[in-house]
Amino acid sequence: MPAFDTIDDLPADSRVLVRLDLNSPIEDGDPQDNRRFGRHAETVRELADAGHRVVLMAHQGRPGRDDFTSLAGHADILADHVDRDVAFVADTYGDEALAAIDALGAGEVLLLENTRMCEDELPEASPEEKAETAFVATLAPRFDAYVNDAYSAAHRKHASLVGFPLVLPAYAGRVMETEYEANTAIATREFDGPVTMVVGGTKATDVIGVMDALDDRVDRFLLGGVAGELFLRAAGHPVGRDVAGLDLFDEQWAENRELIESVLDERGDAIRLASDLAYEGPDGDRAEVAVEDIDEKTTGYLDVGSATVADYEPAIRESDAVFVKGALGVFEDERFADGTVGVLEAIAETDCFSVVGGGDTSRAIEMYGLREADFSHVSIAGGAYIRALTGEPLPAVEVLKAAAERAEN
Numbered sequence: 001m002p003a004f005d006t007i008d009d010l011p012a013d014s015r016v017l018v019r020l021d022l023n024s025p026i027e028d029g030d031p032q033d034n035r036r037f038g039r040h041a042e043t044v045r046e047l048a049d050a051g052h053r054v055v056l057m058a059h060q061g062r063p064g065r066d067d068f069t070s071l072a073g074h075a076d077i078l079a080d081h082v083d084r085d086v087a088f089v090a091d092t093y094g095d096e097a098l099a100a101i102d103a104l105g106a107g108e109v110l111l112l113e114n115t116r117m118c119e120d121e122l123p124e125a126s127p128e129e130k131a132e133t134a135f136v137a138t139l140a141p142r143f144d145a146y147v148n149d150a151y152s153a154a155h156r157k158h159a160s161l162v163g164f165p166l167v168l169p170a171y172a173g174r175v176m177e178t179e180y181e182a183n184t185a186i187a188t189r190e191f192d193g194p195v196t197m198v199v200g201g202t203k204a205t206d207v208i209g210v211m212d213a214l215d216d217r218v219d220r221f222l223l224g225g226v227a228g229e230l231f232l233r234a235a236g237h238p239v240g241r242d243v244a245g246l247d248l249f250d251e252q253w254a255e256n257r258e259l260i261e262s263v264l265d266e267r268g269d270a271i272r273l274a275s276d277l278a279y280e281g282p283d284g285d286r287a288e289v290a291v292e293d294i295d296e297k298t299t300g301y302l303d304v305g306s307a308t309v310a311d312y313e314p315a316i317r318e319s320d321a322v323f324v325k326g327a328l329g330v331f332e333d334e335r336f337a338d339g340t341v342g343v344l345e346a347i348a349e350t351d352c353f354s355v356v357g358g359g360d361t362s363r364a365i366e367m368y369g370l371r372e373a374d375f376s377h378v379s380i381a382g383g384a385y386i387r388a389l390t391g392e393p394l395p396a397v398e399v400l401k402a403a404a405e406r407a408e409n
């Protein structure tokens with residue numbers, strides 16, 4: 001039985017208030033289409049097809065930043081994915097919003113303005129405090145049910161995420177359901193064979209924390225990216241030189257050195273490090289060097305090398321489950337995509353249970369023509385995925401679970 005009620009449990013003809021995560025890159029003021037729209041469209045379509053009155057809430061950016069914009073453009077993109085009208089009202093819970101909500105017919109869809117434009121939304125607080133805000137107290141009585149589909153924002157204690165499910169019967173949307181199940185699998189599911197985790201990307205501090213927390217659940221870690229170079233450094237190799245003015249290595253090294261050394265010391269047998277690395281050669285082409293031959297920290301490395309990929313591939317083929325967190329190289333540049341793509345291809349070719357997470361890494365799937373269907377789950381969450389992997393509870397998921405318990409008693 002799932003941890004929470006889902007939209008399968010919704011009473012017929014409900015007036016539903018639905019929280020999505022449509023937070024997107026903004027270019028020249030306009031939201032860019034991305035996988036979040038397509039995924040949430042499934043939930044929205046299903047609710048509208050069932051004849052519910054569907055009112056959507058979502059956020060965009062953070063106040064004070066360039067990406068903090070209205071959701072007017074998001075409504076148009078979502079409409080294309082849902083294949084029906086998505087009305088938009090530039091108001092969160094004022095008279096205009098209430099009038100638009102009251103005018104909604106069965107099977108119709110309305111998107112409210114950016115929740116973060118409402119003062120009650122942002123300061124993080126308990127569900128009880130959020131439920132008492134004017135935002136929640138005004139909107140909630142107009143609805144029969146609340147649906148949370150915003151798994152990727154579930155680590156935030158904002159009014160639209162934790163306040164409504166305290167005062168309305170609460171259900172999980174399809175994205176919430178599938179993300180929760182796949183992303184917690186590493187901690188909750190028993191696998192028959194080896195469990196492998198591919199660890200890379202730039203946010204070394206995050207992934208080293210995951211490695212530390214998942215210690216006993218993962219049989220082997222295959223390392224690359226910035227995190228991989230920091231482990232190579234701990235193993236005595238002079239790597240981890242920043243290029244292009246970035247500061248990815250030294251600060252994270254200073255911050256995590258002790259933890260890296262202790263993880264390497266305690267789980268060294270489970271940790272596989274790159275045996276070769278790739279860099280930009282003098283003529284601009286990809287060049288590779290064996291890690292053993294690196295004796296000075298003079299080069300910035302941008303991918304794991306081909307011998308490393310050849311070493312990682314069989315480890316993946318033998319696995320019963322593979323979880324990916326972070327890219328093995330700067331895959332956005334075709335010259336340095338071999339590590340990330342090689343590993344993703346190996347996963348796609350096996351029938352192991354596989355989860356690929358992190359906004360950037362999962363982008364490599366579409367960039368290099370891989371099929372999402374060849375993976376068990378491709379997450380649209382970043383911060384929430386990391387927290388799920390470390391077993392940290394997500395406040396908005398916890399309130400959904402509590403709502404299900406309330407409903408049962």
Ligand SMILES: Nc1ncnc2c1ncn2[C@@H]1O[C@H](COP(=O)(O)OP(=O)(O)O)[C@@H](O)[C@H]1O
Nearest residue numbers: 201202203225302326328329330358359360361
């Ligand atoms: N050796 C490297 N040096 C610099 N950047 C790297 C390196 N390896 C991977 N990256 C970058 O890591 C990014 C993905 O990292 P991260 O943001 O941690 O993952 P995600 O967003 O997928 O969680 C990619 O965009 C890639 O360019």
Ligand SMILES: O=C(OP(=O)(O)O)[C@H](O)COP(=O)(O)O
Nearest residue numbers: 021023152153156381382383384
């Ligand atoms: O995009 C999001 O998170 P992510 O960058 O971790 O994927 C969510 O919408 C949360 O946004 P926030 O980090 O501004 O609270």
